Amino acid sequence: MSFKSGFVAVVGQPNVGKSTLINCIIGKKVSIVSPKPQTTRNKILGVWNPPGAQVVFVDTPGIHKSKTALDDFMAKSIESATDGIDLLLYVIDGSKPFKPNDLKMLEKYAENDYPVFAVVNKIDLNNYENLMQELAKLNAIAKLEEVFCISALANKNLEPLKEHILKKMTDNVKYFSDDQLTDKTFGFMIAEAIREKMLWMLDDEVPHGVGVVVDEMRDYEKFEQITATIYCEKESHKNIIIGKQGNMIKEIGKSSRLAIEKMLQKQVNLSLWVKVKPDWRNKASTLGNLGYAIDEI
Ligand SMILES: Nc1nc2c(ncn2[C@@H]2O[C@H](COP(=O)(O)OP(=O)(O)OP(=O)(O)O)[C@@H](O)[C@H]2O)c(=O)[nH]1
Ligand SMILES: [Mg+2]
Structure with a gap:
């Protein structure tokens, strides 16, 4: 066949x-x-x-x-x-x-x-x-x-x-090699893993206004150092994401890190930053930085 x-x-x-x-x-x-x-x-x-x-x-x-x-x-x-x-x-x-x-x-x-x-x-x-x-x-x-x-x-x-x-499959071309699961980069998948944790851990309004970008990935022998920024729309959202005594961001960081370690099959050190960017969902420049650039389509 x-x-x-x-x-x-x-x-x-x-x-x-x-x-x-x-x-x-x-x-x-x-x-x-x-x-x-x-x-x-x-x-x-x-x-x-x-x-x-x-x-x-x-x-x-x-x-x-x-x-x-x-x-x-x-x-x-x-x-x-x-x-x-x-x-x-x-x-x-x-x-x-x-x-x-x-x-x-x-x-x-x-x-x-x-x-x-x-x-x-x-x-x-x-x-x-x-x-x-x-x-x-x-x-x-x-x-x-x-x-x-x-x-x-x-x-x-x-x-x-x-x-x-x-x-219904009629082509006979192999479009992706066996080890390629998606068209997306590890950076994108990591940012998504962090956003997913926030969707589960935070109330409605906050995660919908959240965007995540991975700023840096450094590959060390024993672990991967990853730095990411969480953008939100309001100071009040930033306070919720950080939580009392930083408890929420610690939890987000911990569960994201476990998911990322599973993905990379490597120990991960994850540093998360939270920044306010009012109305970022309407700004082409920020959208682009967060991986929602129109030219990606
Ligand atoms: N009970 C039940 N829940 C399901 C089933 N399939 C998905 N879900 C749940 O439905 C919710 C939405 O699932 P997603 O896969 O994120 O749905 P989606 O259509 O991709 O959603 P968007 O990306 O927001 O458009 C999650 O809580 C899933 O666990 C199912 O067969 N049965
Ligand atoms: Mg979906």
Whole structure:
């Protein structure tokens, strides 16, 4: 059998489990996950290498209304993610009634010349009757090729989805070498690991206004010295991130360090700085420094 490869865009509303799904299929963590919407901000490639094939998944930010320049950047990331793809997975939250906007978006994507699968996720949180009722709504979308009901978190029903994804792969080029899991640099992955910890540890408003940049990585024989800056929008947010007697930043630092050590397979010494940059989400120059530059797309 000849080698098969291709690109698969994964799109949908925020928080439906797009990044969890990609991590689960690849079996390694390429994209950060949190219970808060708008966790993913960049288009991130994740490479899956099953025997005889290579599938490049394109993770995208959740579809949401633009309020800031960062939102515009995220919207453009979603748009450009479908360039030249072989398949699109539209992920829907299957734990509650489907949103009218999901049906509208599915209809729109299904008009394109690539095949579209609906992936109904989080079925572990719903019962059979409710789910069946919701699935009936998808019958109206004629051009939808397949519907899969899965739980990415519980690794449930993923095999049929994986098989059908592989059937849609038609290229025979190996785009990435076996050891390349993503298109992103270690610096980006480290900054994301720190941001992920903040999404889990801090309340709503604060992590949404946070950006992380890795300033320096020094490779010593016994450890890696990493210095990173956390940018936030307000002095009050800075105080929350640092916490009483620096307790919060210590916790963020410790849990980030453990995640980074796992990623680099090396002991890490992590120095974190917190700086206030009012309205950074609307400033092209800061956005660029933080890895959200428009020219990246
Ligand atoms: N119960 C349950 N939770 C899930 C499942 N898949 C993902 N989640 C949870 O849903 C939340 C959002 O997951 P993400 O993978 O970050 O979702 P996303 O669609 O990438 O979100 P954005 O990047 O913000 O657009 C996390 O708390 C996940 O643990 C699932 O199958 N079942
Ligand atoms: Mg995501």
